[in-house]
Amino acid sequence: MFIPLKENILPQSSPETLSGAQIVVRLLERQGVRTLAGIPGGAILPIYDALSASKLIHHVLVRHEQGGGFIAQGMARATGQPAVCMASSGPGATNLLTAIADAKLDSIPMVAITGQVPRAMIGTDAFQEVDTYGLSLPITKHNFLVNAAADLLDIIPRAFRIAASGRPGPVLIDIPKDVQNQIVEVGEWPAPGVAAAAPAPVVELIDAAAAMINDAAKPILYLGGGVVHSGAAERAVALAEKAGLPTVMTLMALGAMPVDHSLSMGMLGMHGARYANLALDECDLLIAVGARFDDRATGKVAGFCPQAKIVHIDIDPSELDKIKTAHVGIAGDVDESLRLLLPSIKPQARQGWLARVAELKAAQPLRMPGIDDPRTPYGLIRAVSDCLDDEATICTDVGQHQMWVAQAYPLRRPRQWLTSGGLGTMGFGMPAAIGAALAEPQRTVVCFTGDGSILMNVQELVTAAEEKVNVKIVLMNNASLGLVFQQQTMFYGERIYASRFKGMPDFIRVAEGFGVPAIDLDHESDPLAALAAALRQRGPALIHASIALHEQVLPMVPPGAANKEMIGG
Amino acid sequence: MNSISTTENNALSRTVLELDVNNHPGVMSHVVGLFSRRAYNVEGILCMPVGGGATSRIWLLVNEDERLEQMVKQVEKLEDVLAVRRHGAEHEVFERLEEFFL
Numbered sequence: 001m002f003i004p005l006k007e008n009i010l011p012q013s014s015p016e017t018l019s020g021a022q023i024v025v026r027l028l029e030r031q032g033v034r035t036l037a038g039i040p041g042g043a044i045l046p047i048y049d050a051l052s053a054s055k056l057i058h059h060v061l062v063r064h065e066q067g068g069g070f071i072a073q074g075m076a077r078a079t080g081q082p083a084v085c086m087a088s089s090g091p092g093a094t095n096l097l098t099a100i101a102d103a104k105l106d107s108i109p110m111v112a113i114t115g116q117v118p119r120a121m122i123g124t125d126a127f128q129e130v131d132t133y134g135l136s137l138p139i140t141k142h143n144f145l146v147n148a149a150a151d152l153l154d155i156i157p158r159a160f161r162i163a164a165s166g167r168p169g170p171v172l173i174d175i176p177k178d179v180q181n182q183i184v185e186v187g188e189w190p191a192p193g194v195a196a197a198a199p200a201p202v203v204e205l206i207d208a209a210a211a212m213i214n215d216a217a218k219p220i221l222y223l224g225g226g227v228v229h230s231g232a233a234e235r236a237v238a239l240a241e242k243a244g245l246p247t248v249m250t251l252m253a254l255g256a257m258p259v260d261h262s263l264s265m266g267m268l269g270m271h272g273a274r275y276a277n278l279a280l281d282e283c284d285l286l287i288a289v290g291a292r293f294d295d296r297a298t299g300k301v302a303g304f305c306p307q308a309k310i311v312h313i314d315i316d317p318s319e320l321d322k323i324k325t326a327h328v329g330i331a332g333d334v335d336e337s338l339r340l341l342l343p344s345i346k347p348q349a350r351q352g353w354l355a356r357v358a359e360l361k362a363a364q365p366l367r368m369p370g371i372d373d374p375r376t377p378y379g380l381i382r383a384v385s386d387c388l389d390d391e392a393t394i395c396t397d398v399g400q401h402q403m404w405v406a407q408a409y410p411l412r413r414p415r416q417w418l419t420s421g422g423l424g425t426m427g428f429g430m431p432a433a434i435g436a437a438l439a440e441p442q443r444t445v446v447c448f449t450g451d452g453s454i455l456m457n458v459q460e461l462v463t464a465a466e467e468k469v470n471v472k473i474v475l476m477n478n479a480s481l482g483l484v485f486q487q488q489t490m491f492y493g494e495r496i497y498a499s500r501f502k503g504m505p506d507f508i509r510v511a512e513g514f515g516v517p518a519i520d521l522d523h524e525s526d527p528l529a530a531l532a533a534a535l536r537q538r539g540p541a542l543i544h545a546s547i548a549l550h551e552q553v554l555p556m557v558p559p560g561a562a563n564k565e566m567i568g569g
Numbered sequence: 570m571n572s573i574s575t576t577e578n579n580a581l582s583r584t585v586l587e588l589d590v591n592n593h594p595g596v597m598s599h600v601v602g603l604f605s606r607r608a609y610n611v612e613g614i615l616c617m618p619v620g621g622g623a624t625s626r627i628w629l630l631v632n633e634d635e636r637l638e639q640m641v642k643q644v645e646k647l648e649d650v651l652a653v654r655r656h657g658a659e660h661e662v663f664e665r666l667e668e669f670f671l
Contacts, residue, residue: 093572133595137598137599138602138606142647142648143595145594145595162648302653317646318642318643318646322639448609
């Protein structure tokens with residue numbers, strides 16, 4: 001889907017006279033873009049006109065620009081390759097911003113192309129004019145306001161290179177309408193933009209890290225999303241196995257180590273298993289790999305691994321020493337760093353420490369009440385996973401359902417798990433699942449969502465129907481903003497306010513109205529059989545299941561508290 | 570610029586940062602945006618093109634506080650920033666301009 005073309009497929013020929021819009025489309029084709037999502041409007045119509053002539057690019061027409069942004073994210077998260085979304089000026093661009101900010105916080109490579117009013121009208125408060133460049137500045141890895149059509153030949157490959165290089169991220173290109181219409185002669189096409197190689201890690205630091213790992217008595221390996229981005233899951237597991245390292249994962253890293261691996265302690269932090277957080281409290285060395293010490297993972301920083309020395313490996317030098325000062329900080333690609341590190345690691349069984357971790361696990365495991373009952377949250381998640389293999393892609397929205405799935409779904413493959421971690425955007429799930437299914441049509445893509453989240457981008461149900469994507473939306477309905485309800489219950493004296501919905505749409509009719517078949521597990525005499533049938537049938541489907549309002553995500557670290565002060569579970 | 574935060578008020582020393590940047594509209598926004606979003610005041614700014622004008626040099630006068638290390642790393646990450654050099658408060662670039670601020 002994103003195969004950069006070889007020169008001989010699109011031959012170089014004598015100079016061509018093309019508009020800026022045609023140049024954009026040609027460069028996207030040469031970049032290997034085969035699917036992109038967007039919605040046209042006045043200021044981007046020249047590009048859409050040029051796009052209509054493309055035989056290579058399939059344009060997915062969304063119903064809201066944010067949906068387009070998240071479809072692009074779904075494609076990028078599933079494949080690791082930069083994906084493209086498009087919007088017009090003004091409200092088109094502002095609607096896209098949330099999806100761009102979400103990509104920034106989770107380091108997702110994305111190229112957003114927006115139309116802008118003609119240059120002569122910029123700064124006049126023209127119709128649908130907004131300062132897209134200024135608005136996108138703090139939420140992009142880099143952004144461009146294009147001043148001449150000829151500049152596109154440099155800017156577009158550069159945008160892809162920036163999006164994919166080092167720590168990935170979103171890049172926005174704002175193109176005024178007159179630049180799209182400007183005619184220029186193109187003699188030579190630039191090479192497609194690809195990720196630049198990361199600077200090599202410093203060998204002395206690798207040696208120092210190896211010595212610390214070899215000498216540690218109670219080390220823990222802490223994997224973050226960078227392991228997935230870097231394609232380093234295999235080496236991370238190899239490191240854990242060779243050095244005998246109990247391993248925790250952040251929300252973004254789930255799938256990097258199979259959750260049922262003997263060294264896996266699952267997720268750490270706010271909703272991690274008690275034993276995982278307690279083991280971290282005891283460790284004497286924390287090996288952070290592609291992780292950024294996010295507050296949802298660390299809890300109160302002063303109370304996070306209080307006795308531990310820290311080895312920190314990250315491709316982004318500004319992450320080193322940002323939250324916790326590392327004893328050894330290695331700036332470099334995670335996979336390359338692990339490759340250099342592995343030969344210096346002494347094989348160790350670490351029986352004492354692993355026995356201690358096993359003891360903690362036996363005493364305070366992750367409790368998943370109701371796991372055998374498909375009418376409970378954990379039970380429903382287990383029932384879905386029982387119908388699928390590791391080839392399925394699991395996507396979520398944001399809220400209680402997201403945390404339950406993170407805890408309970410047996411994720412075993414990097415890029416199997418797509419979730420909005422840093423920004424925590426409700427409305428992410430369904431369009432991201434559509435994107436994942438477009439990028440990898442052979443897979444079943446399950447989107448777990450809630451009755452709060454799904455309504456934030458519900459219009460994309462019709463896009464799912466139109467594209468006939470193999471997306472199964474599992475809607476866990478508790479008629480509330482569950483995580484808000486839970487926090488009000490636990491931390492605000494049970495003063496429940498603005499978190500219970502009074503009106504509730506008939507989600508079955510909503511889905512069917514949009515052209516998506518739907519089943520209601522509440523009314524099925526054999527919910528397991530109905531679920532299995534819906535998951536087996538190709539194409540989009542919505543699976544509705546009511547869950548009890550009192551169900552909570554546990555354990556929970558109160559916001560601002562240290563991880564060992566978990567409640568419940 | 571932003572109001573000065575308590576931590577900055579308490580800072581005794583200042584730092585001069587010297588940035589080599591690509592010379593085009595937007596570079597200054599990228600640089601100062603990193604400071605403003607952290608409510609980190611920039612005390613002085615000076616920018617002129619160098620050589621043929623393809624690049625510019627930005628001089629920033631900032632209060633030193635615990636966030637400066639992170640700020641410099643963030644500035645270094647910007648696509649259009651080519652180099653960052655740190656100088657002590659004794660650097661004369663802003664001192665020599667003082668006559669324009671009397």
